[in-house]
Amino acid sequence: MKRQTGTYYWPTTFPDAPAYPALETDLSCYVLIVGGGSSGAQCAYYLAEHDLDVIVIEKSTIASGSTVTNTAILQYSGEKMFTSLVNTFGEAYIARHLQLLKKAIDDIESAAKSSTIDCEFTRRDTLYSASCPEDVDKLRKEYDYLKQHDCEVTFLEKEEIESKYPFRREAAIYSYNDAEINPFIYTHALFEEAVSQGVRVYERTEMNGQHFDQGTGNMIVTTKNGSTIEARHVIFATGYEGMDIKNEKKASFESTFTVTTNPVEDLSEWYNRTILWETARPYLYLRTTKDNRVIIGGLDENTNEERDRKSKLTHKKYQLIEEFNKLFPTISVEPEYYLASSYGGIVDGVPVVGKYEEFPGCYFIFAFGDNGMVYGQVLAKLVAEEIAKGPSPDLGLYLQERPLVKSI
Numbered sequence: 001m002k003r004q005t006g007t008y009y010w011p012t013t014f015p016d017a018p019a020y021p022a023l024e025t026d027l028s029c030y031v032l033i034v035g036g037g038s039s040g041a042q043c044a045y046y047l048a049e050h051d052l053d054v055i056v057i058e059k060s061t062i063a064s065g066s067t068v069t070n071t072a073i074l075q076y077s078g079e080k081m082f083t084s085l086v087n088t089f090g091e092a093y094i095a096r097h098l099q100l101l102k103k104a105i106d107d108i109e110s111a112a113k114s115s116t117i118d119c120e121f122t123r124r125d126t127l128y129s130a131s132c133p134e135d136v137d138k139l140r141k142e143y144d145y146l147k148q149h150d151c152e153v154t155f156l157e158k159e160e161i162e163s164k165y166p167f168r169r170e171a172a173i174y175s176y177n178d179a180e181i182n183p184f185i186y187t188h189a190l191f192e193e194a195v196s197q198g199v200r201v202y203e204r205t206e207m208n209g210q211h212f213d214q215g216t217g218n219m220i221v222t223t224k225n226g227s228t229i230e231a232r233h234v235i236f237a238t239g240y241e242g243m244d245i246k247n248e249k250k251a252s253f254e255s256t257f258t259v260t261t262n263p264v265e266d267l268s269e270w271y272n273r274t275i276l277w278e279t280a281r282p283y284l285y286l287r288t289t290k291d292n293r294v295i296i297g298g299l300d301e302n303t304n305e306e307r308d309r310k311s312k313l314t315h316k317k318y319q320l321i322e323e324f325n326k327l328f329p330t331i332s333v334e335p336e337y338y339l340a341s342s343y344g345g346i347v348d349g350v351p352v353v354g355k356y357e358e359f360p361g362c363y364f365i366f367a368f369g370d371n372g373m374v375y376g377q378v379l380a381k382l383v384a385e386e387i388a389k390g391p392s393p394d395l396g397l398y399l400q401e402r403p404l405v406k407s408i
Contacts, residue, residue, distance in 0.1 A: 006339025010184035032231035040237035041190035042380035048197035050388035059206035075178035076101035080349030115189035120182035129172035131280035152176035256343035257316035261333035344368035
């Protein structure tokens with residue numbers, strides 16, 4: 001199934017991206033990463049720090065999958081409010097989860113700014129607004145929770161919002177120091193650093209099978225090129241395609257739509273160029289880019305069928321522009337790039353690292369959800385630490401069976 005269709009903005013920002021060879025021989029390594037998107041890059045980056053023998057294979061080219069559809073909004077808040085997550089997982093569990101998410105944004109900033117390539121990392125504030133009066137109370141409770149956990153947030157009333165923005169909302173949480181990034185460039189930058197430390201990367205090398213060798217205790221991965229790779233550990237960082245290898249029952253899918261506009265001459269009406277999103281479901285979200293474009297996304301549909309996505313794309317493209325015009329009537333934009341893609345989430349609101357009996361020594365990175373790049377950062381770092389140093393207590397927060405729900 002084709003998981004995305006349309007035209008893509010991010011690759012145009014880095015037309016001379018590095019290329020890597022296809023694998024043409026049998027190899028062995030300590031860790032094999034399957035997938036050359038942002039999660040695979042994050043895994044390679046942190047494993048390289050531990051001086052391990054690492055190979056990465058990507059069936060197409062680096063950052064060509066769901067990474068090019070990623071709007072790369074970096075924040076700790078997500079679709080499910082933390083107050084809701086506490087009801088499911090408990091206070092200590094979610095307090096630690098929130099702490100890891102905040103640290104992940106700092107880690108992404110550190111990696112981006114240490115690169116020789118400009119990853120377009122920018123700190124941005126976020127306005128998370130109540131879409132209707134009925135949502136104000138739960139938004140205030142969420143604000144109280146975030147404040148208790150040392151998050152930099154302010155609660156804005158209707159009058160304060162109207163003094164800053166050309167639209168009206170009943171209330172909003174204003175968060176400081178979230179961020180945005182160029183996911184295509186960032187993924188390439190991470191791989192560039194990993195390769196400089198000895199990681200081997202192969203493009204156009206598609207896996208077509210794997211099995212466990214009882215004698216050696218290693219996984220044997222075969223490729224469509226006819227080569228094999230023997231590895232002690234395999235990390236499946238293949239995004240949504242990981243579900244084709246191992247179906248994780250906590251994952252669910254729908255379709256989402258995104259427009260990237262032409263460059264806008266004057267964005268002064270947009271207070272602090274804040275990231276914007278709302279409590280409505282499905283919701284609308286907006287950010288800007290380094291070259292003053294606007295990315296407008298959302299209006300998700302409860303279907304994961306490629307034909308349905310494709311048929312709705314033209315209508316959704318103009319609907320997203322209309323929604324933007326309601327918010328900023330004096331800013332004129334045109335849809336220059338637009339796409340429809342599969343969008344995955346985890347039903348209980350927390351990402352998953354899959355460790356399954358039928359895949360000994362393997363890890364599945366299911367960093368699904370609205371904060372995919374932040375989730376990927378958390379999971380990649382924890383998996384790398386466990387492979388390099390031994391069992392990681394924090395990794396238990398994200399294992400598919402949620403073993404720490406009752407123990408924390």
